[in-house]
Amino acid sequence: MSKSTVTACVILIGNEILSGRTQDANLHFLATGLTAIGIQLREARVIPDVEATIIETVNLCRERFDYVFTTGGIGPTHDDITADAVAKAFGVPLIRHPQAVAIMEARYESGQLNEARLKMADVPEGAALVANPVSGAPGFRIGNVYVFAGVPKIMQAMFDGIKAELVGGAPMLSRTIVAFMPEGTVADALRAVQERFAEVEMGSYPFYRSQRFGTSLVLRSSDTERLNEAVAALSEALAGLGGEFEEQTTPD
Numbered sequence: 046m047s048k049s050t051v052t053a054c055v056i057l058i059g060n061e062i063l064s065g066r067t068q069d070a071n072l073h074f075l076a077t078g079l080t081a082i083g084i085q086l087r088e089a090r091v092i093p094d095v096e097a098t099i100i101e102t103v104n105l106c107r108e109r110f111d112y113v114f115t116t117g118g119i120g121p122t123h124d125d126i127t128a129d130a131v132a133k134a135f136g137v138p139l140i141r142h143p144q145a146v147a148i149m150e151a152r153y154e155s156g157q158l159n160e161a162r163l164k165m166a167d168v169p170e171g172a173a174l175v176a177n178p179v180s181g182a183p184g185f186r187i188g189n190v191y192v193f194a195g196v197p198k199i200m201q202a203m204f205d206g207i208k209a210e211l212v213g214g215a216p217m218l219s220r221t222i223v224a225f226m227p228e229g230t231v232a233d234a235l236r237a238v239q240e241r242f243a244e245v246e247m248g249s250y251p252f253y254r255s256q257r258f259g260t261s262l263v264l265r266s267s268d269t270e271r272l273n274e275a276v277a278a279l280s281e282a283l284a285g286l287g288g289e290f291e292e293q294t295t296p297d
Contacts, residue, residue: 051214054088054106058117070197071116083213099130117195121161132169152181215267225259226288234282242275
């Protein structure tokens with residue numbers, strides 16, 4: 046990959062996601078937000094609330110990607126173990142952060158800030174807090190790992206608060222050609238164009254609507270010139286097949 050490529054991985058933590066009790070809404074938001082600032086989301090992993098799994102996954106991903114974002118597991122209950130697991134992944138103790146405590150004290154009335162709620166002020170030593178304007182209890186950043194809450198509204202507010210500090214690469218551009226031909230019909234043409242433009246990501250997505258089979262062909266690249274050339278080449282190849290196609294003008 047070029048030096049202008051900045052990568053990220055999202056780790057979704059929670060037994061409730063894996064069991065189907067909770068439908069994740071965070072991945073789409075993060076993928077969209079990261080793409081907009083020139084960070085390419087390369088992987089997303091869903092893992093359980095198991096300490097060893099969290100430690101292993103965080104350590105693997107923080108070495109492999111420029112940024113890692115986790116969601117879930119930083120609440121007040123016994124099964125919220127993300128902060129402790131991330132501390133162990135970095136080999137540092139979990140501490141009660143004075144600023145986080147002050148934030149919590151300002152949030153709750155006298156007598157309401159119990160030990161369970163104070164647990165949300167525990168972060169790995171050396172971590173920087175990530176503001177939570179929705180419910181107060183902060184997330185944190187340590188190294189290249191950002192730890193967010195799992196509640197979508199809170200997670201979104203946390204991401205919006207830190208995205209200005211993220212350093213992206215060249216933005217990924219996307220163009221879509223809608224071909225009213227089955228995927229099997231366009232496959233060889235798409236393969237030939239992909240071989241000519243290896244640096245342009247190409248994907249095919251079949252659909253059936255209005256009693257017609259078709260294929261959406263999505264081309265993505267950070268190089269505008271090469272993307273335009275690839276689209277032109279693919280359009281020429283599709284024209285040679287004699288089918289109907291058009292470029293989609295609305296966002297994917």
